[in-house]
Amino acid sequence: MITLLILIPVLGAIIAASSNAEIAKRIAVAASLLSTIISGVMYFTYNTAGGAMAFTEKVPWIPSLGISYHVALDGLSLPFVVLTALLTLVSVLAQFDQDKKSFYALFLVMQAGITGVFASLDLVLFFLFWEVVLIPMFFIIGVWGYENRRYAAIKFVLYSLTGSVLMLVGILALAFGVANATGQPLSFDFDVLKTQLEAIKALPGIGLIFWAFLAAFLIKLPAFPVHTWLPHAHTEAPTGGSIMLAGVLLKMGGYGILRFNLGLMPGEMQTYQTVLAILATVGVVYGAYCAMAQKDLKRMVAYSSVNHMGYVLLGIVSLNAMGIHGAVYQMVAHGLITGLMFMMVGFLSHRTHTRVIANMTGMYAAMPVLGAIMWMAFLGGLGLPGMAGFIGEFTALSGTVKNPDTAVYGYISLLGIMITAGFILYAIQRVLLGRAPGSSDDEHHDDHGSSHAHTKSHWHDLSPLELAAAAPLVILSVVLGLYPNLLTPWIDGSTQALLETVRGVTRLGDKGEAHFYEKCECRNLGSGNGYNHDESLECQLLP
Amino acid sequence: MALLTAFYTTRMMIIAFYKPRTVAPWALAAWNQQGEPTLNMTQAEVLEQRAQDAGHGHGGHGESETDDAHPHKPHESGPEMIIPLVLLGVLAMTMGFLGSPLSNFWFQRFVYFGATPEVPPLETLWVGFIVSALLVFVGAGVSVALYWNRDHTKQLAPDWLTRLLQRRYFIDDFFYAGVAKIGYDLQFLFAWFDRVVVDGFVDFVGGAVTVIGDTLRRAQTGAVGWYAGLTVAGAIVMVLAFAIAFAGGAR
Numbered sequence: 019m020i021t022l023l024i025l026i027p028v029l030g031a032i033i034a035a036s037s038n039a040e041i042a043k044r045i046a047v048a049a050s051l052l053s054t055i056i057s058g059v060m061y062f063t064y065n066t067a068g069g070a071m072a073f074t075e076k077v078p079w080i081p082s083l084g085i086s087y088h089v090a091l092d093g094l095s096l097p098f099v100v101l102t103a104l105l106t107l108v109s110v111l112a113q114f115d116q117d118k119k120s121f122y123a124l125f126l127v128m129q130a131g132i133t134g135v136f137a138s139l140d141l142v143l144f145f146l147f148w149e150v151v152l153i154p155m156f157f158i159i160g161v162w163g164y165e166n167r168r169y170a171a172i173k174f175v176l177y178s179l180t181g182s183v184l185m186l187v188g189i190l191a192l193a194f195g196v197a198n199a200t201g202q203p204l205s206f207d208f209d210v211l212k213t214q215l216e217a218i219k220a221l222p223g224i225g226l227i228f229w230a231f232l233a234a235f236l237i238k239l240p241a242f243p244v245h246t247w248l249p250h251a252h253t254e255a256p257t258g259g260s261i262m263l264a265g266v267l268l269k270m271g272g273y274g275i276l277r278f279n280l281g282l283m284p285g286e287m288q289t290y291q292t293v294l295a296i297l298a299t300v301g302v303v304y305g306a307y308c309a310m311a312q313k314d315l316k317r318m319v320a321y322s323s324v325n326h327m328g329y330v331l332l333g334i335v336s337l338n339a340m341g342i343h344g345a346v347y348q349m350v351a352h353g354l355i356t357g358l359m360f361m362m363v364g365f366l367s368h369r370t371h372t373r374v375i376a377n378m379t380g381m382y383a384a385m386p387v388l389g390a391i392m393w394m395a396f397l398g399g400l401g402l403p404g405m406a407g408f409i410g411e412f413t414a415l416s417g418t419v420k421n422p423d424t425a426v427y428g429y430i431s432l433l434g435i436m437i438t439a440g441f442i443l444y445a446i447q448r449v450l451l452g453r454a455p456g457s458s459d460d461e462h463h464d465d466h467g468s469s470h471a472h473t474k475s476h477w478h479d480l481s482p483l484e485l486a487a488a489a490p491l492v493i494l495s496v497v498l499g500l501y502p503n504l505l506t507p508w509i510d511g512s513t514q515a516l517l518e519t520v521r522g523v524t525r526l527g528d529k530g531e532a533h534f535y536e537k538c539e540c541r542n543l544g545s546g547n548g549y550n551h552d553e554s555l556e557c558q559l560l561p
Numbered sequence: 562m563a564l565l566t567a568f569y570t571t572r573m574m575i576i577a578f579y580k581p582r583t584v585a586p587w588a589l590a591a592w593n594q595q596g597e598p599t600l601n602m603t604q605a606e607v608l609e610q611r612a613q614d615a616g617h618g619h620g621g622h623g624e625s626e627t628d629d630a631h632p633h634k635p636h637e638s639g640p641e642m643i644i645p646l647v648l649l650g651v652l653a654m655t656m657g658f659l660g661s662p663l664s665n666f667w668f669q670r671f672v673y674f675g676a677t678p679e680v681p682p683l684e685t686l687w688v689g690f691i692v693s694a695l696l697v698f699v700g701a702g703v704s705v706a707l708y709w710n711r712d713h714t715k716q717l718a719p720d721w722l723t724r725l726l727q728r729r730y731f732i733d734d735f736f737y738a739g740v741a742k743i744g745y746d747l748q749f750l751f752a753w754f755d756r757v758v759v760d761g762f763v764d765f766v767g768g769a770v771t772v773i774g775d776t777l778r779r780a781q782t783g784a785v786g787w788y789a790g791l792t793v794a795g796a797i798v799m800v801l802a803f804a805i806a807f808a809g810g811a812r
Contacts, residue, residue, distance in 0.1 A: 173763075173767075176767065177763075243759050245759075246755065246759055246760040246763050304751055304755070307748045307750075307751035307752070308748070308751050308752050308755050310748040311748040311749055311751065311752030312752070437744075440744075440745070
C-alpha cells in the first residue's frame with residue numbers, strides 16, 4: 019500500500035514529464051487525488067488502539083550493509099501522509115495556470131519524496147527520500163518563483179544540505195557505533211537500532227550523533243537561529259510551492275525529531291531538554307515579532323510559521339503525552355491553515371500585483387469570497403477556538419506547562435500568542451477592511467452593499483477552480499477544530515506507544531526522570547476513542 | 562457603591578427626561594474635525610475648539626448622530642424594542658424577590674442544587690436591606706439637589722477631576738504608552754536583529770566560502786613554474802616546522 023502511494027506520484031511524474039502541460043496538470047490532479055483517496059482509506063482502516071506500526075513492507079535492499087526497503091506507518095506518520103497527498107492536490111489546483119509540464123511533474127516527485135520520508139523506517143532510505151524532496155523544491159522556487167527566486171532557492175538548498183550532511187554523518191556514526199558496541203552485523207533498520215540502543219547502556223559520542231540528527235530537523239522545522247532560509251524561500255516560492263513548504267516540508271523536521279531523536283535517543287532528549295525549550299520559546303516570540311514587522315504580506319505569513327513551529331518544538335520537548343500530542347496536532351493544523359493562508363495571499367497578490375501590505379486595502383469589500391476565506395485562515399493562524407490551530411496550540415502548551423521542567427517556557431510562550439493576535443488582526447485591518455479601491459467616495463451608502471456592483475468589474479473574486487482548491491482546507495481546518503476525535507485517537511495511540519518504549523530505556527538521566535516516566539494523568543488520552551477535549555482540560559488542572 | 566450608583570443614575574435620568582432638549586456642546590464634540598475623540602478635553606477646551614470649528618464653516622462631526630444640521634426627531638420605539646424592554650423591566654423588578662427571605666432563598670437553593678444555603682441571620686439581613694435602601698435614597702437625593710435646578714451643560718467638577726475621570730484614571734494611557742507601545746516597538750528591534758545579525762551571519766559564511774573558493778581557483782594557474790615555486794615554498798615551511806618542533810622537543 020505504501021509502495022503504491024510512493025509509486026503513483028512517481029509514475030504520474032514520468033507520464034506528466036513525457037506529455038504536454040495540459041495533460042500534465044490533469045495527470046497531476048489525478049495522481050494526487052488517487053493518492054489522497056488511498057491514503058485516506060489507509061487512515062481510516064488503521065487500528066488506533068495499540069498505536070503500532072501498520073502497513074509494513076520490508077524487502078532487503080543492500081543486505082551486506084544492512085540496508086532494507088522498510089516502510090510502515092503509524093498514527094504519528096499517517097496524518098502527514100494524508101496531508102501530503104491532499105496538499106499536493108490543492109497546490110496543483112491552486113497553480114492550474116502554469117504552462118510547463120515539468121512544474122506539475124516536480125510536484126509529483128516531491129509528493130513521492132515526502133511520503134517516503136514519513137514512511138521510511140530505514141535510516142538510509144529515510145535519508146534518500148529526505149534528499150529527493152530537496153531537488154524539486156529547488157527548481158520550483160528557482161524557476162517559478164518571484165523576483166528574488168535564485169537567491170532564495172540557493173539559500174534553501176544550501177541550508178537544507180548542511181543539515182542533511184550532518185544527519186548523514188549522524189546516521190553512519192549511529193549505525194557503525196551500535197554495530198561495534200554490540201558485535202552484531204551492521205544494520206540501518208530503525209527497529210533493530212532501537213532495540214540495540216536500548217540494550218547498550220552508553221554509546222560513545224551519542225550526544226554528537228543526537229545533535230547531528232537534530233541539526234537537519236531544526237533547520238527544516240525551522241527553529242531559531244537556523245530559520246532564515248524560511249522567509250526567503252516561502253516568500254519567493256510560487257503559491258503551490260509555499261503551500262507545500264509550509265504545509266508538509268516543515269513537518270518533516272518535527273516528525274524527524276519525534277521519530278528519531280526522541281524514539282532512538284530519549285536520554286539525550288532529556289539531557290538537552292532545556293536548550294531545546296529555550297530555542298522553541300525564542301522561536302515563538304521572535305518569530306511573532308519578526309512577522310509583525312514585515313511589510314510584505316507573504317513574508318509575514320512565512321514568519322508566522324517560525325512562531326507556530328515553535329509551539330511544535332515546545333510540545334515535543336515537554337516529553338509528555340499531552341505535549342507531544344499537541345505538537346502533532348499543531349503540525350497538522352498548521353499544514354491546513356498556513357497552507358490556506360499562503361493560498362489566499364497568493365490569489366490576492368495575483369490580482370493586486372503586489373504583496374506589500376500598505377498597498378492593499380478594502381479587499382474584503384472588493385472580493386467577498388476571497389476576503390472571507392482569507393479572514394478565516396488568518397483567524398485560524400491566530401489560534402481562534404473552533405479552528406484546528408487552537409487545539410494544537412492549547413494542547414502543546416498544556417503539556418509544556420504540565421512538566422515542571424518546561425513550565426516556565428510554556429508561560430513565556432503565551433506572550434507569543436498575544437503578539438500573533440496583534441499582527442494577524444493588524445494585517446486583517448489593513449488588508450481586508452476599509453473601502454474597496456476603485457469604489458467611488460461620493461456614494462453615501464457605500465457600506466450597505468450597493469458598491470458591489472461598482473467593484474465587480476475591477477476585481478475578480480475566486481473562480482470555481484480556486485474555490486475548489488481552497489475548500490478542502492477550509493472544511494478540514496474547521497472540522498478538526500470542532501471535532502478533534504477525527505485525529506486525536508490516531509495521535510494518542512502512537513504517542514503512548516512511543517512513550518511506552520521510551521520509558522523502558524534505562525539510560526535516562528536521574529534528573530527529571532520522574533516526569534518522564536510519569537504517565538499522563540488522564541488515561542483517556544491513551545485510551546483512544548474515549549477522548550474529548552474538555553476532559554483534557556480537566557486533566558490539566560489536576561495537581 | 563449603592564450611593565454612587567443611585568447618584569449617577571438619578572443624574573442621568575434628570576438630564577435625559579426632565580431638562581429642556583438642549584445638547585451640551587461638549588457632548589456634541591465627541592468627535593472633532595479630524596475624527597479623533599475629544600473625551601480627554603475639558604469643557605473649556607472643547608468649547609474653544611467648537612468655536613474654531615464653527616469658524617471654518619462646515620464643521621464635520623464624523624459619525625456623530627446628533628449633527629446640528631440634521632437633528633433627529635425623538636420618537637417612541639416600535640414594539641420590537643418595547644416588548645423586550647418591558648420584559649426585562651418586569652424581570653428586573655421582580656427577580657430580586659427570588660433571592661430574598663420572602664421566597665425562602667429560592668435562588669440560593671437553586672444555585673446550590675437544592676442544598677441548604679448558608680445565609681446570615683435574618684436580623685443582619687434586614688439591617689443590610691435597610692441601610693442599602695437608605696443609601697440609595699441619599700444618593701438619589703443628592704443628585705436631585707445638585708441637578709434639578711441647575712444648568713447641566715456647565716461643568717461641575719474641577720478641571721483636573723474631570724480630566725482624571727474622563728481619561729479613566731489614566732489606566733488606558735498607562736497600558737498604551739507603557740505596555741502596548743513598548744511591546745509594539747520591539748518588533749523593529751527583532752526584525753533588525755533577524756535581518757542584519759542572524760541572516761547577515763549566514764550570508765557572511767556563504768560569501769566567505771565563495772571568496773575562498775574563488776581565491777583557490779585562481780591559484781590553479783596551470784603554470785609549471787608556479788607549482789614548482791609553491792612546492793619549494795611548502796618544503797621550506799615544512800623543514801622550518803620540523804626544525805622548530807625538533808628544537809622544542811630537544812630542549
